[in-house]
Amino acid sequence: MARFKYLNLTFKNTQMKTKKTLSLLALLLWVVFSAQRVGINTSDPKATLEVKASNPQNPSSTDGFLVPKVEKLNLNLTADQDGMIIFLSKDWIDDSVSPNIIYTAGLYTFDWNHTLLTGNWLKLLASKSTTKAITVFRSLSSGKVFVGDVGGNSRIVDQEFPAEIIKNDNINSAKIFAKTSQTETFDVTFKNALENNEYLTIVTLESKGNANVIEDANCYIPGTADFKPTGFKVTVKCSGGRHNLVMNVLVFDLYKGE
Structure with missing residues (x-):
């Protein structure tokens, strides 16, 4: 040895x-x-x-391990570089894609997906600067909207479903923005606009429980989009039957402070 x-x-x-x-x-x-x-x-x-x-109790200025410092990330790596670690010394914008991707300064590792045969850089640690903005959750907005028979023949674009009036809820309504067979996209609006342009939405579905309606559990939400301080869009997809649905919405405003 x-x-x-x-x-x-x-x-x-x-x-x-x-x-x-x-x-x-x-x-x-x-x-x-x-x-x-x-x-x-x-x-x-x-x-x-x-x-x-x-x-260890009194480390010197040279006690540590330094990885290579770079000012931009190499985006042409392969599986051979899976696990590579570098330090991005300053913020860098990848303008080769639209919208552009912003990489903030910090420690990164290259992660290769052996199934998709593609890779990307993942940030390991937060920026060394203590003056960088810190993201926290605040200004919880919530609400419950009875959207009824999603995918029904009688439903039309711009049809609006007011939110149930519950104290402290900030959800105003859900209006049909677009629809196809068994699929509807809703424009959900807030009573009071959020303070920032970034927030997290959580939307769930439940049955209203009307005995006169055939309820089908095969409904799901593929995602939300078009985020704005005044609202967002959410799509509901169902398969067969009628869907007497209630949409539960939770919105977390992402506050960035120091």
């Missing part, structure tokens, strides 16, 4: 000394790569590579 603490190589100008130095370098590299475990500042490494601080 080979262990070493420091490695210092100096190349000389003369041909003879250069040959000796290169031979020494080849020998050292052979020792390093043939070692099962390597320890830095430790004679008993507990992993393939273990690095210990010179003084």
Whole structure:
């Protein structure tokens, strides 16, 4: 088992000394790569590579591990680089796609999806700057809207369904924005606009429980879109039967403060 603490190589100008130095370098590299475990500042490494601080209680300015620092991310990597780690030293905008993607400064790892055969950069840690905005959830808006027979033949675009009047609810109504067979997109509006352009929506469905209506549980929500401070759009898809549905909406305003 080979262990070493420091490695210092100096190349000389003369041909003879250069040959000796290169031979020494080849020998050292052979020792390093043939070692099962390597320890830095430790004679008993507990992993393939273990690095210990010179003084854990009083670390020096050089006690640490630095990864390569870059000013932009390489987007042409493959499975060979799966797990690569770099540090993005400043915010960078990828303008090769629309809308543009903003990568904030910080530590990133490259993640390769072996099923889709594509990869992307994932941020590992928050930005080092303490003045960066911190995102929290606040201004909870909620509401309940009886949207009835989703996919029914008598329903028309712009048909509006007012929210049930419950104290402190901020959901105003759900209006049919577009419809096809068994699929309807609703424009959900707020009574009071949210303060920011970013928020999280959670929409669930439940049956109204009318004994005169054939209820079909095969309804789902593929997602929400077109987020604005005054509302958003949500699509409901159903299969067969009639759907006496109630839409439950929760909205979390994403507040960014310091």
